[in-house]
Amino acid sequence: MxxxxxxxxxxxxxxxxxxxxxxxxxxxxxxxxxxxxxxxxxxxxxxxxxxxxxxxxxxxxxxxxxxxxxxxxxxxxxxxxxxxxxxxxxxxxxxxxxxxxxxxxxxxxxxxxxxxxxxxxxxxxxxxxxxxxxxxxxxxxxxxxxxxxxxxxxxxxxxxxxxxxxxxxxxxxxxxxxxxxxxxxxxxxxxxxxxxxxxxxxxxxxxxxxxxxxxxxxxxxxxxxxxxxxxxxxxxxxxxxxMCRRRYEKLSVEISGTSSDAELLEKVKSAVIQEGFGADTLARIRLYGEVSPEAAFSAQKLSAGALGLYYLEIRDETVPLLDTETLKNDISIRGAFFRELLPLLEGEDEEKRRLAAAALRYGLAALDGDDVADF
The missing domain is CATH 3.60.21.10 (Metallo-dependent phosphatases)
Structure with missing residues (x-):
């Protein structure tokens, strides 16, 4: 045979x-x-x-x-x-x-x-x-x-x-x-x-x-x-x-309500382990969900080593959890900043929405006196 x-x-x-x-x-x-x-x-x-x-x-x-x-x-x-x-x-x-x-x-x-x-x-x-x-x-x-x-x-x-x-x-x-x-x-x-x-x-x-x-x-x-x-x-x-030495994988992780780096790492690592990804894996991870603009975490601090991976790419597609009516009517610079970004946040261009959401989160944090370098 x-x-x-x-x-x-x-x-x-x-x-x-x-x-x-x-x-x-x-x-x-x-x-x-x-x-x-x-x-x-x-x-x-x-x-x-x-x-x-x-x-x-x-x-x-x-x-x-x-x-x-x-x-x-x-x-x-x-x-x-x-x-x-x-x-x-x-x-x-x-x-x-x-x-x-x-x-x-x-x-x-x-x-x-x-x-x-x-x-x-x-x-x-x-x-x-x-x-x-x-x-x-x-x-x-x-x-x-x-x-x-x-x-x-x-x-x-x-x-x-x-x-x-x-x-x-x-x-x-x-x-x-x-x-x-x-x-x-x-x-x-x-x-x-x-x-x-x-x-x-x-x-x-x-x-x-x-x-x-x-x-x-x-x-x-x-x-x-x-x-x-x-x-x-x-x-x-x-x-x-x-036969493969390495495997490429894509993963979406919902992180609504996340407020700290430790919490973010826990959620993402749990998802990685559940999928069976490891040191042989090159991962592109998409983060999605609603997070507070004041949330003190940075998706870019996630590393391949911390997640037990060979290589890591992060796509942050979270959107801000906002009291939009309050911000629309806010007469301070916070409200003006929000109203400036609102057309982009509600637009059809996905990449522009993502960038506007990130800009809003960083901007509101900076206006609150937080160190944006920590994000």
């Missing part, structure tokens, strides 16, 4: 522009570590194939350190076949690492924009795939139905978009079903998802094995597939395995 590890969208040498130079380099190294962990998983699982469905690299420029690591990792497992179908970020070109580097014989790279086949008779497996040869691929490689040997396990490997309307290899679920592959190992959608079925074809996006921004939240990994065929009948099993 052949065993496959399906992954995609690793994006080696991605810039990690969210961070400063030092932390960005740490994340680049961790991404290389995730790639190495996939190879280690292939060893421990005794996988026959590792399927890389596009965007192994983030761009055509790849550091020597990365290519050396990649080739040495491939060579460390000579009994496993590595199947690469280049995508829109790592498309095949004369300057591509796929053309410039010398790969070990167990690495097989699709290099044409049309569908082609790799046969592994010792495993009873045929693998069909294609390559991006530019940053776009508006053609559907499955327009013509391939002739499949039904006695074998037939895989399709591709970096594609199943919406059907895309410049990045538009396919449809109906295309996969019509062609009759046993499993379609897809790349391009970083979120990933469960293995689905269309007709007799199983298909899935593996998702990226390591998130790189808050657009890629959650625990990331690979799909381990075991496929067997007897008398033309397929049996299949699929399992997801975590």
């Amino acid at each position: 052949p065993k496959f590890i399906h992954t995609a969208d690793i994006h080696l040498d991605a810039p990690f522009s969210l961070f400063d130079v030092q932390k960005a380099q740490v994340r680049k190294n961790e991404l290389r570590g995730t790639f190495s962990s996939i190879i280690l998983l292939a060893k421990t699982e005794k996988a026959d194939f590792v399927i890389l469905s596009g965007d192994l690299f983030d761009s055509g420029f790849v550091t020597k350190e990365t290519t050396s690591l990649m080739i040495s990792q491939f060579a460390s497992l000579p009994e496993c076949h590595f199947i690469i179908a280049p995508g829109n970020h790592d498309f095949i070109s004369p300057r591509s690492p796929y053309k410039k580097e010398v790969f070990p014989p167990n690495v097989h790279i699709f290099d044409t924009p049309t569908l082609s086949k790799l046969s592994f008779d010792e495993h009873g497996v045929d693998i069909y795939g294609f390559a991006f040869t530019a940053g776009t691929h508006p053609e559907n490689p499955l327009v013509e139905k391939p002739f499949l040997d039904r006695r074998k396990i037939n895989l399709f490997v591709g970096h594609c978009d199943l919406t059907g309307k895309s410049a990045l290899c538009p396919l449809s679920v109906q295309d996969l079903s019509r062609c009759g592959f046993d499993y379609a190992a897809l790349g391009h959608i970083h979120k990933g998802g469960e293995v689905k079925r269309a007709g007799d074809t199983y298909y899935a996006y593996s998702g990226c094995p390591e998130g790189r921004s808050f657009d890629e939240c959650g625990i990331k990994g690979v799909i381990v597939c075991e496929l067997d065929k007897k008398e033309g009948r397929l049996s299949a099993s699929f399992a997801n395995r975590r």
Whole structure:
């Protein structure tokens, strides 16, 4: 029973522009570590194939350190076949690492924009795939139905978009079903998802094995597939395995009535613990609710260390809890200040409302003689 590890969208040498130079380099190294962990998983699982469905690299420029690591990792497992179908970020070109580097014989790279086949008779497996040869691929490689040997396990490997309307290899679920592959190992959608079925074809996006921004939240990994065929009948099993070093997560915490830094920390930390976030987590936390303008706390004093996180971003979207009628009629500078901000507080622009609420809170505190530097 052949065993496959399906992954995609690793994006080696991605810039990690969210961070400063030092932390960005740490994340680049961790991404290389995730790639190495996939190879280690292939060893421990005794996988026959590792399927890389596009965007192994983030761009055509790849550091020597990365290519050396990649080739040495491939060579460390000579009994496993590595199947690469280049995508829109790592498309095949004369300057591509796929053309410039010398790969070990167990690495097989699709290099044409049309569908082609790799046969592994010792495993009873045929693998069909294609390559991006530019940053776009508006053609559907499955327009013509391939002739499949039904006695074998037939895989399709591709970096594609199943919406059907895309410049990045538009396919449809109906295309996969019509062609009759046993499993379609897809790349391009970083979120990933469960293995689905269309007709007799199983298909899935593996998702990226390591998130790189808050657009890629959650625990990331690979799909381990075991496929067997007897008398033309397929049996299949699929399992997801975590690979990510870090996880990006978003969390909203309601802090109405909070009046001190200690109370704020307690509420936010409780929410973080409840979600199971920890030292592996990069969190973007949104604070919301109604708080008194006189509340003596600062959301910006929250730190990743205090919350047990790797990285923290705070979005303060609280609104002031106000006696608006009193302030509207207040003839002092407090009332004048409130009336000046009122159009922004009641406006439709969310960012302007947020800034006006913060300005009101700081301003009223300053007028009351509080040290705004403590906020």
